Structure formats: C-alpha cells, structure tokens
Amino acid sequence: MEAFAIRGGQPLSGETQVYGAKNAVLPVLAATVMVEDTCVIEGVPDLEDVRVMLAILEALGARVERSGETVQVDARYLHSTQVPPELMRRMRSSVFLMGPLLARFGEVSVSKPGGCVIGQRPIDFHLRGMRALGAAVEEKHGYIRCTANRLYGTHLTLDFPSVGATENLIMAAVLADGVTVIENAAREPEITDLADFLNRCGARVEGAGEDQVRVTGVHHLHGAVHRVIPDRIVAGTMMIAAAATRGRLVLRGACPEHLGALVNKLREMGVRVEISRDIINLESPGCLRAVDVRTAPYPGFPTDLQAPMMALLTTAQGTSVVRERVFEARFKHVNELARMGADITVDWQTAVVRGVPRLTGAVVEATDLRGGAALVIAGLMAEGNTRVEGLHHIDRGYQQIDVYLRDLGADIVRL
Numbered sequence: 001m002e003a004f005a006i007r008g009g010q011p012l013s014g015e016t017q018v019y020g021a022k023n024a025v026l027p028v029l030a031a032t033v034m035v036e037d038t039c040v041i042e043g044v045p046d047l048e049d050v051r052v053m054l055a056i057l058e059a060l061g062a063r064v065e066r067s068g069e070t071v072q073v074d075a076r077y078l079h080s081t082q083v084p085p086e087l088m089r090r091m092r093s094s095v096f097l098m099g100p101l102l103a104r105f106g107e108v109s110v111s112k113p114g115g116c117v118i119g120q121r122p123i124d125f126h127l128r129g130m131r132a133l134g135a136a137v138e139e140k141h142g143y144i145r146c147t148a149n150r151l152y153g154t155h156l157t158l159d160f161p162s163v164g165a166t167e168n169l170i171m172a173a174v175l176a177d178g179v180t181v182i183e184n185a186a187r188e189p190e191i192t193d194l195a196d197f198l199n200r201c202g203a204r205v206e207g208a209g210e211d212q213v214r215v216t217g218v219h220h221l222h223g224a225v226h227r228v229i230p231d232r233i234v235a236g237t238m239m240i241a242a243a244a245t246r247g248r249l250v251l252r253g254a255c256p257e258h259l260g261a262l263v264n265k266l267r268e269m270g271v272r273v274e275i276s277r278d279i280i281n282l283e284s285p286g287c288l289r290a291v292d293v294r295t296a297p298y299p300g301f302p303t304d305l306q307a308p309m310m311a312l313l314t315t316a317q318g319t320s321v322v323r324e325r326v327f328e329a330r331f332k333h334v335n336e337l338a339r340m341g342a343d344i345t346v347d348w349q350t351a352v353v354r355g356v357p358r359l360t361g362a363v364v365e366a367t368d369l370r371g372g373a374a375l376v377i378a379g380l381m382a383e384g385n386t387r388v389e390g391l392h393h394i395d396r397g398y399q400q401i402d403v404y405l406r407d408l409g410a411d412i413v414r415l
Ligand code: EPZ
Pocket: 022, 023, 024, 026, 092, 093, 116, 119, 120, 121, 122, 123, 124, 125, 126, 127, 160, 161, 162, 163, 164, 165, 186, 190, 303, 304, 326, 327, 328, 369, 370, 397
C-alpha cells in the first residue's frame, strides 16, 4: 500500500503552474458521446478519475487518443449504451454519461455510481429531471435504466443547486425538442465551461453561471476543440499549503476570479495575496488569525476546500468555526487531524477548531480526496514525521501532488 512520508516544518517557496480542472473535464468528456465527430480536449489532467472516464468512453465504443494533456475522442461509432458496472463503481462522475447517452440514443443503463464517501449523495434530482424531459426511469437491483423515444424541453426547478444534476440535465436537454429551463441551477465555473464546450459543438445553452439556464434543443452536434479551465480546487489547495507552512508561492495559470471566497478568507487570516491577471502571489506571515468558514454553492466558499482550510486553521491564533453546508458527512479528516494534535470538536455539520501552537507528525489515513489533501497539508505543517496512507483517494484528484510539493521545497516522498 502506497503512503506519503512527510517531514514537516519546511515553508513552501517557489512557483507552480495550475493544470486543467478534474471537475470540468469529466462532464466535458462525457458530453463527447453526443458528438458524432472528433472532439479535441486540451488541458486534460493525468488523474485516476480521468483515466476511468476514458476507459468508459472506450468501452462504449469511442476511439480515444491521448497525447500529453490533449485527448481526442471520436464517438461516431458507439456500440453500447451500457456503462460497465465495474467502471461505474470506481467514480461518481460516471453518472454524467446518463444525460448524453439518453439524449443521443434514447436509452442508457448505469449502475449506482461510486465516488468519495462524503454523504449520501443521492441522484434523485438527476432522475427527476430525466423524467420531466420525458424519459422512463426504471431503478432495479442497484441498476438504473432510462429510455425515451424523444426528450422534450421542459421547465425544471432543482431543490438545491446541484452541480452534477445541472450538468447532466443541460446535456440531456441539448438534443431535446424545444426549450428547457433549469431554475435554481448551480453556478460553478465548471458548468460554464461545459456550456462553452457544448456551444462550440453547436448547442444552444444560455445563462450558464447564472441560476437560470436555458437550453434550446438542436438536431446534432459537431466536433470542436476545447481547453478546460484551470483547476480552482488544486490552485486553492496549493495556496492553503503555502499559507499553512508560512511560505510564499507564485501560482501561474490560475483563474483568480474563481477563487474569490478563498482569497477573502486568507486575507482575513493575515495572508498577503496579490493578483495580477492569471498570476497569484501569496506570502504567509508567521502568525495567522482564526476565521469562520461556511461552505456554500459557488460563489460561496467551496466545500472541496473545507478540509484543506481546516488543516490550515488548526494552528491559527484563536477559535475558528467551520460549517459544512453542502455534504452531510465531510468531516472524516477531523479524527486524523486530532491524531496530529489538532483541537477540534464536531457537532453534526459544525466543527470548532481551537488553534494550537503546532501539530506533531503521526500516521494518518486519507478516506476521501480532499480530506486526504488536508492530511498532506497537516503533515507539511507538523513537527516531525507524518505518514499519510490511502493515497488512491488523493491520486483521484491531484496530479502527482508529491512532485509538485517537492518542487516547492517540501520534504515528501511516495513510499
Ligand atoms: C460536484 O459533485 C463535484 N464533483 C464535487 O467535487 C463537489 O464537492 C460538489 O459538486 C459540490 O461543489 C464533480 O464535479 C465531479 P452536488 P456533485 O450534486 O455534483 C445533494 C471533489 O472533491 N444532491 O452539487 O455530486 C448532494 O447530496 C468532489 O472533487 C441531492 O440531494 O455535488 C449534496 O448534499 C467531491 N440529490 C448537494 O446536493 C441529487 O440528485 C450538492 O451535491 C444531487 C445532489
């Protein structure tokens, strides 16, 4: 079993480049199955979740070629509308195949998706939306089958601005008859990126990034070249790691406007953050102030940065209150941080973090992707040696995080 061995206490220092966003590229790759032509996707990160998505596309019959960070998908001759269950289980984002396959072929079969265990993560909004578009949805023995002779534009209101449901329903609506309006849509930058890709292929998606999205159905999509947006969560994780080690960082290729909530919190803590176009300069003083954090859909503080932020808050001066408002079980990192000397108490979806002078190294285990990143950050901050186990979670969303951190002066090796 792989693990990171980290010797803490080295402030990070130097420059790093942000790569393409996992959560943007996964729906974009899924959307390529609607296109009877070649799509070229640039800025594709080399991550386990991306590899699984490419394997699914190939299993469905698409021709996939990868050269560095560019992936070409030709989905002209798909021969299956059934997502292989063993691949489906490996990644929640496999659920994104539902909308596109249903839209193109009028049928799709998937098993219940896997992914990070950070809450129940139902897909009822996705299914309700598919039904409203005219699909028959059958759920049996952990399998879901959707069928429709045609999908018809409709008016949908989501109970919560779900990122995945917004994306899946936009994709389903792209080839439907007539106009679909999605109210209370999620506004994350990854949704705007998906809409940009679809529109490049000839779709008519308006209002992405706002809470009402309008999709006018078209008859077919053509190939396009698309570069995915930079990964705001990776960028944020690196910024938090630099702040936590009281270091300095120059981050290139980021999209600072996607990071507003984090930048505000870091500044409130006393971290100096300067922004010029796609470059973020960050310098952390020795002593940081505690702050309260409440996660929320975009443009609120991202739930995906809650765990890394909590690692940073463990040694801030004072008491911070962290409220998780998106997922109901996203505090699994707390026990592991406590092993390292953090003083955190949890009451349901609220964690109270009392700053301690320092963390101490320990053996800890990642149980989800961002919680794992938080443990790496804690290891970098801690006095002595930390061993982080459960690396497969971290590798799902961070491309060689150890290499990137080592380039910034961290003492971290993969065992
Ligand atoms: C996306 O997950 C991201 N994944 C997550 O990133 C991210 O944490 C999340 O959005 C929130 O920003 C991808 O983009 C691939 P949601 P998603 O649907 O779409 C409830 C990471 O670490 N809900 O917006 O699954 C749900 O339970 C990952 O990179 C329903 O109740 O999130 C949750 O409480 C993890 N029914 C809330 O909505 C539904 O049908 C938000 O979930 C759908 C969602």
